Amino acid sequence: ExxxxxxxxxxxxxxxxxxxxxxxxxxxxxxxxxxxxxxxxxxxxxxxxxxxxxxxxxxxxxxxxxxxxxxxxxxxxxxxxxxxxxxxxxxxxxxxxxxxxxxxxxxxxxxxxxxxxxxxxxxxxxxxxxxxxxxxxxxxxxxxxxxxxxxxxxxxxxxxxxxxxxxxxxxxxxNYIKLTSKNRTVKKSAKKLTLTVKLTKGKALLKNKKIKFRFRGKNYYAKTNSKGIAKVIIKKSVLKKLKAGKKYAVKISYSKYSIKRTVKVTK
The missing domain is CATH 3.80.20 (24 nucleotide stem-loop, u2 snrnp hairpin iv. U2 a'; Chain A)
Structure with a gap:
C-alpha cells in the first residue's frame, strides 16, 4: 500500500x-x-x-x-x-x-x-x-x-x-433525500382528501420524520411511519370551498427539501 x-x-x-x-x-x-x-x-x-x-x-x-x-x-x-x-x-x-x-x-x-x-x-x-x-x-x-x-x-x-x-x-x-408523492384528483363532494408522501434516503426508509403539507394557505403536519410514509387528511369543510375543474397546489416539505404537487377538483 x-x-x-x-x-x-x-x-x-x-x-x-x-x-x-x-x-x-x-x-x-x-x-x-x-x-x-x-x-x-x-x-x-x-x-x-x-x-x-x-x-x-x-x-x-x-x-x-x-x-x-x-x-x-x-x-x-x-x-x-x-x-x-x-x-x-x-x-x-x-x-x-x-x-x-x-x-x-x-x-x-x-x-x-x-x-x-x-x-x-x-x-x-x-x-x-x-x-x-x-x-x-x-x-x-x-x-x-x-x-x-x-x-x-x-x-x-x-x-x-x-x-x-x-x-x-x-x-x-x-444516497439522497427524496420526497415521493403523486398528483391527486378529488370530487368536490368527497368526505375527505388524503395526501401522502414517501420519504427515503437512497434505499433507506426514513421513519419518525416531521413532514409539512401546505394546502390552500394552511399547514398540515404528520410524521413518517415505519415505511417512510406520512399522511394528512383534508376535511370535507375545506373541499366544499374548492371550485370544480380547478387545480390547487400542494407543497410538501422536509427540512430543506420540498416538492410541489397538484389536487384537481371534479364535480
Missing part, C-alpha cells in the same frame, strides 16, 4: 501499455495543468482498491483523468473537485487521428471504454458531472462509459449531472 500526500502538483503521467494502480491512497494533490489531480493517464488504466480524497484539478478530473481504456473498481472518492468537468473522474472515450492519402487528410476515430464498478463517490464537485464525466463525440457514445454497483452521496454539479454525466448507470445506490 502506498500513500501520496502532497500540497503541490502530483500527476502520474502513464504512457505505455496498461498501467495498474492498486491499494494506494491519494490525498490533497493538485494538478495545475489540464486535469487529473492525482492520476493523469495517457494510456490504459486499471485502478483497484484505492482511496482519493481532497484532490483537485485545474480543469477536468479532480482525481483521475483517463484518455484511454479505464477499469476502476473497489475505490473511494471523497471531496475531490474540478472547476469544469468530472469532480472525481474524467473519461475521454475517443482519440482522433488520421493520415494523408494523395495529399488529402483522412480522419480516423479510435474509441475506448470505461468500466467503473463497486466504487463510492461522496462530496465531489464540478460544473458538470459532480462525480464522473464522460466526454462524448456523439450522444450514443455514452454507452462507452459504464457505471455499475456504485454508491453516490452528496456530490454536486453546478450545471448538470449531479453524479454521472455522459455514461450509463446500473444497480447504483443514490
Amino acid at each position: 502506498m500513500e501520496f500526500v502532497f500540497n503541490a502538483t502530483l500527476t502520474i503521467d502513464l504512457s505505455y501499455g496498461t498501467n495498474y494502480v492498486s491499494k494506494c491512497i491519494f490525498n490533497n494533490n493538485i494538478a495545475k495543468g489540464r486535469g487529473g489531480g492525482a492520476i493523469y493517464g495517457f494510456t490504459h488504466l486499471n485502478i483497484n482498491s484505492c482511496t482519493f480524497k481532497s484532490n483537485q484539478a485545474n480543469e477536468h478530473g479532480g482525481a483521475v483523468f483517463a484518455n484511454k481504456n479505464l477499469v476502476l473498481k473497489n475505490s473511494k472518492f471523497t471531496s475531490n473537485k474540478a472547476p469544469k468537468n468530472g469532480g472525481a473522474v474524467y473519461f475521454r472515450c475517443h482519440e482522433q487521428s488520421g493520415s494523408y492519402v494523395n495529399k488529402t487528410w483522412i480522419p480516423k476515430m479510435k474509441y475506448y471504454s470505461a468500466n467503473i464498478t463497486n466504487c463510492a463517490f461522496s462530496k465531489n464537485t464540478a460544473k458538470k458531472g459532480g462525480a464522473i464525466y464522460g466526454f462524448l463525440n456523439v450522444a450514443s457514445d455514452k454507452k462507452r462509459l459504464k457505471v455499475n454497483k456504485c454508491n453516490f452521496t452528496a456530490n454536486k454539479a453546478s450545471s448538470s449531472g449531479r453524479d454521472v454525466l455522459g455514461g450509463t448507470c446500473s444497480n447504483c445506490i443514490y
Whole structure:
C-alpha cells in the first residue's frame, strides 16, 4: 500500500501499455495543468482498491483523468473537485487521428471504454458531472462509459449531472433525500382528501420524520411511519370551498427539501 500526500502538483503521467494502480491512497494533490489531480493517464488504466480524497484539478478530473481504456473498481472518492468537468473522474472515450492519402487528410476515430464498478463517490464537485464525466463525440457514445454497483452521496454539479454525466448507470445506490408523492384528483363532494408522501434516503426508509403539507394557505403536519410514509387528511369543510375543474397546489416539505404537487377538483 502506498500513500501520496502532497500540497503541490502530483500527476502520474502513464504512457505505455496498461498501467495498474492498486491499494494506494491519494490525498490533497493538485494538478495545475489540464486535469487529473492525482492520476493523469495517457494510456490504459486499471485502478483497484484505492482511496482519493481532497484532490483537485485545474480543469477536468479532480482525481483521475483517463484518455484511454479505464477499469476502476473497489475505490473511494471523497471531496475531490474540478472547476469544469468530472469532480472525481474524467473519461475521454475517443482519440482522433488520421493520415494523408494523395495529399488529402483522412480522419480516423479510435474509441475506448470505461468500466467503473463497486466504487463510492461522496462530496465531489464540478460544473458538470459532480462525480464522473464522460466526454462524448456523439450522444450514443455514452454507452462507452459504464457505471455499475456504485454508491453516490452528496456530490454536486453546478450545471448538470449531479453524479454521472455522459455514461450509463446500473444497480447504483443514490444516497439522497427524496420526497415521493403523486398528483391527486378529488370530487368536490368527497368526505375527505388524503395526501401522502414517501420519504427515503437512497434505499433507506426514513421513519419518525416531521413532514409539512401546505394546502390552500394552511399547514398540515404528520410524521413518517415505519415505511417512510406520512399522511394528512383534508376535511370535507375545506373541499366544499374548492371550485370544480380547478387545480390547487400542494407543497410538501422536509427540512430543506420540498416538492410541489397538484389536487384537481371534479364535480
